[in-house]
Amino acid sequence: xxxxxxxxxxxxxxxxxxxxxxxxxxxxxxxxxxxxxxxxxxxxxxxxxxxxxxxxxxxxxxxxxxxxxxxxxxxxxxxxxxxxxxxxxxxxxxxxxxxxxxxxxxxxxxxxxxxxxxxxxxxxxxxxxxxxxxxxxxxxxxxxxxxxxxxxxxxxxxxxxxxxxxxxxxxxxxxxxxxxxxxxxxxxxxxxxxxxxxxxxxxxxxxxxxxxxxxxxxxxxxxxxxxxxxxxxxxxxxxxxxxxxxxxxxxxxxxxxxxxxxxxxxxxxxxxxxxxxxxxxxxxxxxxxxxxxxxxxxxxxxxxxxxxxxxxxxxxxxxxxxxxxxxxxxxxxx
Amino acid sequence: xxxxxxxxxxxxxxxxxxxxxxxxxxxxxxxxxxxxxxxxxxxxxxxxxxxxxxxxxxxxxxxxxxxxxxxxxxxxxxxxxxxxxxxxxxxxxxxxxxxxxxxxxxxxxxxxxxxxxxxxxxxxxxxxxxxxxxxxxxxxxxxxxxxxxxxxxxxxxxxxxxxxxxxxxxxxxxxxxxxxxxxxxxxxxxxxxxxxxxxxxxxxxxxxxxxxxxxxxxxxxxxxxxxxxxxxxxxxxxxxxxxxxxxxxxxxxxxxxxxxxxxxxxxxxxxxxxxxxxxxxxxxxxxxxxxxx
Numbered sequence: 218x219x220x221x222x223x224x225x226x227x228x229x230x231x232x233x234x235x236x237x238x239x240x241x242x243x244x245x246x247x248x249x250x251x252x253x254x255x256x257x258x259x260x261x262x263x264x265x266x267x268x269x270x271x272x273x274x275x276x277x278x279x280x281x282x283x284x285x286x287x288x289x290x291x292x293x294x295x296x297x298x299x300x301x302x303x304x305x306x307x308x309x310x311x312x313x314x315x316x317x318x319x320x321x322x323x324x325x326x327x328x329x330x331x332x333x334x335x336x337x338x339x340x341x342x343x344x345x346x347x348x349x350x351x352x353x354x355x356x357x358x359x360x361x362x363x364x365x366x367x368x369x370x371x372x373x374x375x376x377x378x379x380x381x382x383x384x385x386x387x388x389x390x391x392x393x394x395x396x397x398x399x400x401x402x403x404x405x406x407x408x409x410x411x412x413x414x415x416x417x418x419x420x421x422x423x424x425x426x427x428x429x430x431x432x433x434x435x436x437x438x439x440x441x442x443x444x445x446x447x448x449x450x451x452x453x454x455x456x457x458x459x460x461x462x463x464x465x466x467x468x469x470x471x472x473x474x475x476x477x478x479x480x481x482x483x484x485x486x487x488x489x490x491x492x493x494x495x496x497x498x499x500x501x502x503x504x505x506x507x508x509x510x511x512x513x514x515x516x517x518x519x520x521x522x523x524x525x526x527x528x529x530x531x532x533x534x535x536x537x538x539x540x541x542x543x544x545x546x547x548x549x550x551x
Numbered sequence: 552x553x554x555x556x557x558x559x560x561x562x563x564x565x566x567x568x569x570x571x572x573x574x575x576x577x578x579x580x581x582x583x584x585x586x587x588x589x590x591x592x593x594x595x596x597x598x599x600x601x602x603x604x605x606x607x608x609x610x611x612x613x614x615x616x617x618x619x620x621x622x623x624x625x626x627x628x629x630x631x632x633x634x635x636x637x638x639x640x641x642x643x644x645x646x647x648x649x650x651x652x653x654x655x656x657x658x659x660x661x662x663x664x665x666x667x668x669x670x671x672x673x674x675x676x677x678x679x680x681x682x683x684x685x686x687x688x689x690x691x692x693x694x695x696x697x698x699x700x701x702x703x704x705x706x707x708x709x710x711x712x713x714x715x716x717x718x719x720x721x722x723x724x725x726x727x728x729x730x731x732x733x734x735x736x737x738x739x740x741x742x743x744x745x746x747x748x749x750x751x752x753x754x755x756x757x758x759x760x761x762x763x764x765x766x767x768x769x770x771x772x773x774x775x776x777x778x779x780x781x782x783x784x785x786x787x788x789x790x791x792x793x794x795x796x797x798x799x800x801x802x803x804x805x806x807x808x809x810x811x812x813x814x815x816x817x818x819x820x821x822x823x824x825x826x827x828x829x830x831x832x833x834x835x836x837x838x839x840x841x842x843x844x
Contacts, residue, residue: 278643280587280650325822329829331784332585335646336776337821343773344818351811462769466654473647508662514655521647522636 225401228480232397235484236390243382252378256385258491260446263389264464265471265483266396267439272469273477274399275432276412277327281338282468284345285315285437287459289444291349294362294454304373308445312438319437323430330415334433342460349456361455364448373449381450388446392439396480408432412478440468463510467494470513474520476527485528490516552684557806558799559685565798566695569702570753571771572778572790574746580722580785581742584634585642587649590772591656592747596622596754597763598660604671604758611671611758612693618755619748626747630740638739653768660765668762676759690759697756701749702791709787718742722785773814774801777821783834793832 242255264286271277292314293307302310322341326334349356356362368376375381399405410418411425419425448454475486490513497509524531575589599621600614609617633652637645678689709715720728721738729735754763761767778797782789797817804816824831 276641276643278646280646325825329825332642332646333780333825333829335585336780337825340773340777340814340818340821343814347811347814351809466650469647469650473643477643508658510654510658511662514651514653514658517651517654518633518648521644521651522633525640525644 221401225397228397228401231481232390232393236386239386239389240383243379243386249378252382254492254495256378256382256450257495258487259382259385259389260443260450261467261471261491262484262487263385263392263446264440264443264468265475265486266389266392266480267436267443268468269396269436269472269477269480269483270399270439271323271429271432271436273472273479273482274396274405274408274412275429276478277323277429277433278332278335278469279338279433279436279465280335280469281340281342281465282436282440283459283461283464284338284342285319285440286444286447286464287342287345287349287456288315288318289441290448290454290459291356291362291444292441293445294364294448295355297364298362303371304445304449305371308373308442311441311445315441315444316434316438320430320434323433324426327429327433328426339465342462342465346456346460349460356456359456361453361458364452366452373445374452384449385446388442391442393480393484395435395439396483400480404428409478466513470517473527474516476529476531479527479529479533482527482529489528553806554803556685557802559687560691561799561802562795563687563691563695563798564802565795566698566702567753567757567794568774568778568798569791569794570698570756571750572775572782572794573702573705573787574749575775576779576782576785576790577718577722577742577787578746579779580787581718582634582638582739584638584645584649585776586743586746587646587772588629588653588656589746589750589775590768590770591653592622592626592750592768593754593757593771594660594763594765594768595625595656596751597758597761597767598664598754599751600755600758601669601671601763610673611755612697614758615697615752615755618751622751623744623748626744627740629747630743634743635736635739653772657765657768664765666764666766668764670762671758673759694756694760698753701752702787705745705749706787706791714741774817777817779831780821780829781824781831783831786831786833789831789833 239255239259243252246252246255264282268279268282272279289308289311292311293302293304296302296307296310297304318341322337323334326337350359352358364374366374368374368380373384375384399408407418407423407428410421410423411428415425444459447459471486471490472483473486474490475484476482494509494513497512520527526534571589571593575586578584578586578589596618599618600611603609603614603617604611629652633648637648673690675689680687680689680692709719717728717733717738718741720731720733721735721742725735728738774797778793779790781797782791782793797820800816800820801813804813805811808816
C-alpha cells in the first residue's frame, strides 16, 4: 500500500472507531447529565472542526464564526416557525446563506494580508447581533425565538438525549469527513502550500484567492449546520446566546489547542476543554460568572506561546522522532 | 439645525475615539501586532477611575493622573511578558496572545465586579452650555478637549523629539533602525505602554458619560480598529482624523437612519474602505501588507 493510502486508511479507521465509541456512549449512558456532556463534547468538536477548515488548513483567522453559527440557528428556526419547513431543509438553507455571507466577506478581505479577515468577521458578528436585536418583526428582538417541542425524525427533535447525541455525531461525522477528505487529497497539499508560503504557492500556479474563499465558504456553511443543531437541542435561541463573542473565541481555542490543520486536533481540543468548561461552570455556579473564561484566557496564551502548533502535531512530531530513532537503532544492529 | 447639533456631538465623541485608536494604530505600526486587548485597557481605565471615585472620592478627571501611569506600567509588564516573546511569531500566535489577554481581563473584571453597569454621580455631569443653536454638555466637552490635547501632544512628540523619531524609524524599518543604533526593544515596550496609557485615560474621560461594565471594551475595540483601518494602519494623524469622522458618522446615522444601527454603518464603512482603499486615508500603499520577517 502506498504511504498516502495507508495514511488515509489509518485516518478512516480511527474515525470510524471514534464514531463507534461516540455511539456506544450515546446508547450506553443512561444519566442525562453524562449524555448532556457527551452531546456538548461532540457539538464543540464539530464546530471546532468547521472553524479548522478556514482557520487551520488555510491559516486565515476568523474571530467571528458566531456570525455563521447564528445565521444557521435563526434561518432554520424561522423557516420552521413561519413556513413549517423541516429543519433538514432549513439547516441547508441556513448553510447556503452563511456560505454566501462568508464568501462575500472572504472575497473582500482575503485579497489583503494582515488582520483584516479577523477584523471583518468580528465586525460581522457584532453587526448581526445588533440586527437580531433590532429587527423585532422578524426575530422577536432580545427575547428570542422558541421552537415548539414536537419530537420526530422529520423535525430533527428527539424525546431523549440519546437521539440528540446521534444527531450531533452525524453532523460531526459530516464535518470531519470534509476535513479528512481535505487532509488526504491534493486539496490538503494546496491549502498547506497557501498557509506556509502564499507567494510561493501562487508562483507555482495555485489559485490562492479562489481556494481561500472556497475554504471560508465551506467553513461558514458547516458552522451554520451546527447552529441549527444548537437551536434544535435547546429549542430556544436569543441574539445574545447565538451571536456570542465567546462562541467565536471558544471555537478557535479548541482547534488551536488541539492542533489546527489536523482533523484530530479539534476532537482532542474538545475532549480536554469542553468538560473543563462545563465542570468549572457547574462547580462554581453562577456566583463566579466568567471564571471558566478567566482560566481559558491564560490556557490559550500559554498554549500558543509554548506549543504553538497544538497538542496533536506536537505529539505526532515526538512520536515520529522516537520511531525514527528506534528504527535507526535496530537498523544499525541488523 | 439638528444636523449641526449632530455634527458637533459627533466631533465630541470622535475625539475620544481618536484617543483610543491612535494608540492602537501606533502599536500596529511599530510592533506589527493587532492588539485585540486594546478595548480591555480602556475598560481597565474606566474601572480604575470608578474604583478611585467610589473608594477614595477622587474625581475621574483627576483620576486620569493615576490611571495613565498605572496603565503605562501595566503596559510595560504585559509587553515584556506576553508581547515580546511573540514579536517574530506568526500572526495567528500574535493575535491569539492578545485575544487570550482580552478574554482574561474581561472575565477577570466580570468576576470581581459582576456584569452590572456602574456609573458615577457627579455634580457637574448635567451641566450644559447653549452656544447659539447647539447644546454642549460639560463632560463631553472636557473629554474632547483632553483627548485632542493628548493626541496633538503625541503628534508633536512623534514629530520633534528624539524618541518620537526613533518610534517612527522603528515603524518604518525595524532592521535598519536597529542598525542605526536604536534600541528597538525599548521602542516596542514604550509604544505598547503608551498605547495602553492612552486607552486607559480615554476610559477615565468616558466614565462621567458612559456606565462601565466588563463588556464595554468589546464595543470600543471594534470602533477603534475600524478607525485605525480607515485612517491607515500605522498612521497616527490618520487615526485622529478618522476618529473624528467616525464620531460624526455614528451620530449622524443615529439621527438620520435609526438609533441602534450605528454598528451597521461602521461595518459598511469598514467594508468600503477595504474594497476601495485598503491602505486607508493616510496609510502608505502596501502598508496593509504585513510581512513577517
